[in-house]
Amino acid sequence: MESLNLYNLRSIEKLITKRDGETRFGEKINFLDAFENLENSKAKYVLFGIPEDIGIRANHGKPGAAKAWSACLKSLLNIQHNEFTFPDTLILLGEVDCKPEMEKAGNIDSSDPNYYAKLGDLVEEIDDKVSRLIEKIVSAGKIPIIIGGGHNNAFANIKGASKAINKPVNILNIDAHTDLRQLEHRHSGNGFSYAKHHDYLAKYTIFGLHKNYTPQYIFEEIKSNSEFKFQLFEELNLLSKKEHLAAYYSHLEFLKNQEFGLEVDCDAIVNFPSSAKSPSGFELNMMRNFIKIASEEKNCKYIHFCEAAPNEQNKDQVGKALAYFITDFMSKVAD
Numbered sequence: 001m002e003s004l005n006l007y008n009l010r011s012i013e014k015l016i017t018k019r020d021g022e023t024r025f026g027e028k029i030n031f032l033d034a035f036e037n038l039e040n041s042k043a044k045y046v047l048f049g050i051p052e053d054i055g056i057r058a059n060h061g062k063p064g065a066a067k068a069w070s071a072c073l074k075s076l077l078n079i080q081h082n083e084f085t086f087p088d089t090l091i092l093l094g095e096v097d098c099k100p101e102m103e104k105a106g107n108i109d110s111s112d113p114n115y116y117a118k119l120g121d122l123v124e125e126i127d128d129k130v131s132r133l134i135e136k137i138v139s140a141g142k143i144p145i146i147i148g149g150g151h152n153n154a155f156a157n158i159k160g161a162s163k164a165i166n167k168p169v170n171i172l173n174i175d176a177h178t179d180l181r182q183l184e185h186r187h188s189g190n191g192f193s194y195a196k197h198h199d200y201l202a203k204y205t206i207f208g209l210h211k212n213y214t215p216q217y218i219f220e221e222i223k224s225n226s227e228f229k230f231q232l233f234e235e236l237n238l239l240s241k242k243e244h245l246a247a248y249y250s251h252l253e254f255l256k257n258q259e260f261g262l263e264v265d266c267d268a269i270v271n272f273p274s275s276a277k278s279p280s281g282f283e284l285n286m287m288r289n290f291i292k293i294a295s296e297e298k299n300c301k302y303i304h305f306c307e308a309a310p311n312e313q314n315k316d317q318v319g320k321a322l323a324y325f326i327t328d329f330m331s332k333v334a335d
Contacts, residue, residue, distance in 0.1 A: 001035040001136070003129040004048075007094040008033070015074050026077030028087040038091075039140045045090045045330055046137050047145045049073070052098040052126055054105045055152025056275045056307070058119035058187035064309030065275055066102065068318065069095060069147050071310045075319030076326060086330055091142070096129050098149075120185025127156045127186065134160025138301055145326055148306035150275065151179055154191035154263050158200045161261055161301050168202035169301065170255035171195075174290055175265040176210040176233065176278060180218050188275075188307075203255040205229040207248060207290075208236065208268045208282055229254055233268075233281065241286065248290055252297065259301050262294045264325065266308040272321070273314045275307045284321060288328050295329045303329050 008031045016026040030043045038046070049069030057063055081087055101122040108118050130146075130153055137144045138161050146157060154173075161169045171192070173179070181189040183197055195201035206222075209230045222228040231251060236244055266274040270281035282290075294300055305325055310318035 001133065003097045004035065004133060005094045005097050006035060007031060007092050011094070012073065012077060012092070016077050023081040024077060025079045025081050025085055025087045028081045029077070030088065030091045032091060032093065035136075038137065038142065041091055043089050043091045044143060045145050046093050046142045047090055047147070047326065048093040048133070049095040049147045050098060050126070050130060050149035050153050051095055052102055052149050053275070053309070054098075054101055054119050054126065055123045055150035055186065055188040057105065058116050058123055058152070058185060059150075059189040060116070061150075061188060061275045062309065064311065065148060065150050065307055066098070067310050067315065068149070068305075068308040068322065071308075071315040071319035072147050072322035072326075073319075075316065076323040079323055079327065085327055089330060090145075096126070096133065098126055101125055116187070117185045120187055123152050123186040126153070127159070130156035131160040131163070134302065135163045138164035143300070144302040145329060146302065146304040147322060148304065148308075150188035151175075151263070151265055151306045152186060152188040152191050153306060154179065154304060155186070155194045157261060157263070157302060157304050158191075158195040159198070161259070162200035165259050165301070168200055170203040170258050170260035171201060171263060172205055172207065172251060172255060172260060172294065173263040173265070174207050174268050174282070174287065175263065176208060176267045176276070176281060177213055177265070178206050178209060178218050178222070178230070180221060202258065203227045203229075203260075205231075205251045205254055207231045207251050208233045210234070210278070210280070237280075244286060245289065245293070248293065252294060256297045256299055259299050260297075261301055262291070262303045264291065264303065264305045266305065273308065273310055273318050275309050277309075288324060291325055291328045
């Protein structure tokens, strides 16, 4: 497929650290010799990366999320293949080719009065690549597992899934932010606004929203729309872990009877290296619970992990966290 760097074993074997008597996840994972053969694979899940952070920069944010995919891949490939992990159910597809857009973004003068709008134009180019890929994966009856990149990619995920099922898709977004900002140039803060504007988004719930970073006009918009729902993190923070899960089940119940996607913004995790790292948020193990619970729903059409922004000092920990999230989501195949 155009704009996709398709992986094979040769692409990743140098990342696998082998040990006598053990088998690594990466040694048993599936590949495609051609994208057109996707439907013929018995694997249920399709993993790919979007190595970009242009949408975050276009939203006045900090770069770094482009490195999440490589950190994730190295960790995932080296976990153990055992009776509790299921590499045979996963296709390692590859990565969306974002190199042209990343290079163009790096060449735009930040003092240019149209700097952010020009970045937004590049985000639209990536939107097109990702949405076409998601549409084909979902149409083939597979479940995409997407590693971003910025949350701008939510628009493409939603668009692609919606076109595949021929109707708007529901979304559960675990996030400190709504990403319902105004319909200006495309960026990481308005993916859901654009999805709603183009009728790709049906029901939408934001779980763990931070009140300090949500404009009043967005609260008013959510409250005026019966298909929108939110749960403040500040309200959850007063509850026990059991009550956290009960609240999460309530939001899942709101949309799980129709096809839905799960968006997981790493900004929602306390002290997680992300584009908008926060000292307040969900514990990582609670996020793992949320992912596992959603994975058990038959109508879950995709999952997207975004905004992780590793550096040289923490890339191994970020990679391990993303690997945990992926295998938690896949764990339902054992049921």
